[in-house]
Amino acid sequence: MANHEHMKDQLVSLVLGELTEQQRSEVTAHTAECDQCRAELKQLERLLQSAGGRKGLSADESLLQSARNGLLAAVNSGESRIIARPDFRRAFEWRRIMLSPITKIAVAAVIAVAAGLLGISKLGDHKQSPRWALLAKACAGEEALFAGTEIIHIQNEIVVEPAGAEPSLPYAWLPMMSVKPDGSLRFNQLKMNLAPESYVVTDHSWYDPVTGRFTRVLKTGDAVVFGNSYDGRFIYDANVTPDGVTQVSKQALATGFKPPQSPAEYLGLAAGLTTALAKDDSMVQKVEEGTLADGEPAHIYTVGMPDPNGQLQGYFLFKVRDKDKTIAEKEFVLLGRTLLVIRRVLTERVEAPGVSWNLAEIEGTATIDQKVSVTADMIVQNVSVRHMVDRAKFETYVFSTKPAWTGAIEITDCIDPASMGGRMFIMTARAEDGRHLVLVQSPTYNMMLGQVVRAGHVVYTSPNGFKVWGGGPQKWFAQILLQSAQASIKDPPSEDRIGYVFESPAGTFPALAINGPVSDEELHKLVDSLMPAKDYLKAGETDSNKK
């Protein structure tokens, strides 16, 4: 019996191949005589055989590709933690909803529309609806902050909310303007990684209304993450090198330098947003009465664009203090979750700026902060076809001839944050009759529109290999495209706007919107004239897509 127990203990070692020759013979001899041990040995062998059978499983190419696409789509849509839930069926349902291309495009649209919101164009004449009027007053109030004769110091804080158990994005971002040596604005992206704990980025600006000098510094704790200033002779930019040291560049003013029309365009809480909102108040979804964090009464504006189902996937809340009609808080909400709160904590008149107009004094500061970074040139306007070809990592197309019914075509290059490091190219042409044209090419659209177009149908196949898809949510999509091009086309989307998605021979999906009706003949001519941008350059034709 003792031998049986001992042999039984050896069975696992036997199947795992750990026994010496002699031990193996002894155990094998025992199992030949002992039914119980023989049965147990058989079970162990079957167990290991079954496990070993798994070694033969390997993913084929389509499974790998599908997994990779799923990952990229999840990164793109911010769908970052939806799987490991206790209720697996619910998790799959949620994933199914989130994988809806429409939802993803709606989330991506938050970004695309932001590009339109950031229109550089100066504020023009426009009719103000009552809904817009109060917010317009608040924007005007924002401009009034920079009037007077004394230096104004404004301190805002950006509160990055905790990532939570199920963060919708790995990071939140805000557009952040800086002034270039020629007086135009540079559109930067302030990226803030979501962390388990909330943290604050402080934003200090000083502006001298008499001389136009300004200095702006963003910090997390003591670490400078960004700076931009003008001391009357030079423009300074403070950026952080990858090894965490602040580097200040100094550039002489370009001939004919004129600072932007109003400091509110690049400093303060309405920076970048006032002009676009003034042109198109359809983005203001609702106005409610509420209170600020300090308990004071305020009007709260919800600004964003709903998806085809009427859902607001991402939006800004502008909280306007009733007392002085200034914007006291801004909040960014994505998929029902507040990611950022931007709050004014101080405005004061001072005798001198807290940081010199010449940013050289912060050069070399130790600034290790891995949570916050700045990407320059979030949007670059009026670029050439060559620029587009050089920067795009996919086949881009241009119109070989300009449509007869539009003006010159301009190309805007902007970040496509819904892809990993990709760029989005927005081609726009204004038309005298209001039928402005927008063609957007981006990695996100290339990846997602293939599924969306199937909700519509092919309306035309061009001899050049392009298929034109219409129907489906095209009107909604046209609105996104037109709003993303607000900076150039300057008019809000019309009721009779129309949208098409082109399926190119290279498998990309350029998306077209026209701000009004278009005849079949006009559409066909437009599509027939599409050609790869690189071939267009090779052909040495004049750059009519830009000029």
Added chain:
Amino acid sequence: MSDIRFEKLVNDHGRDVLNVALRVLGDPDTAKDVYQEVFLAIWRRWHSYDGTVNWGPYLYRVTVRKALELARARRPVAEAPEGCEPESPGSDPDAALRLQDLQKKLTESLAKLPKRQADVFVLSRIEGLDHSAIAETLCCSQNSVRVLLHRAVKHLARELSEYLR
């Protein structure tokens, strides 16, 4: 670290991660979820990696853990896998069915094992790593690997006795 490096990581190790998940779970759909969850977890903390991570062993470890975590959370769903090439059970239909049953139950039982035992069993018997490689991957001694493997085999044999006859 840049996004390009993240893409490189996905390109270099994606197939291994997917294969490990597939072999642990026997289910392509859930394996895809594991792949996604593993890389998304890395993406979320991408800024915090300092360039010294030895990705191979790290990914082995987290993929096995994540796969078993999902196996614990899910209802039994594994059917004949699509998109992968299973080893043929032979021409006997009954044997094929029994093997299929056993495969399903094996995943469920693995998910019930203490985590370290499950890690060792998967790496040894499914992934075919030797004790030294497992010890390196799990940052433990080879003796620990041996002990944990014995316990895992006994545990699984007991748990699956009904299906191993």
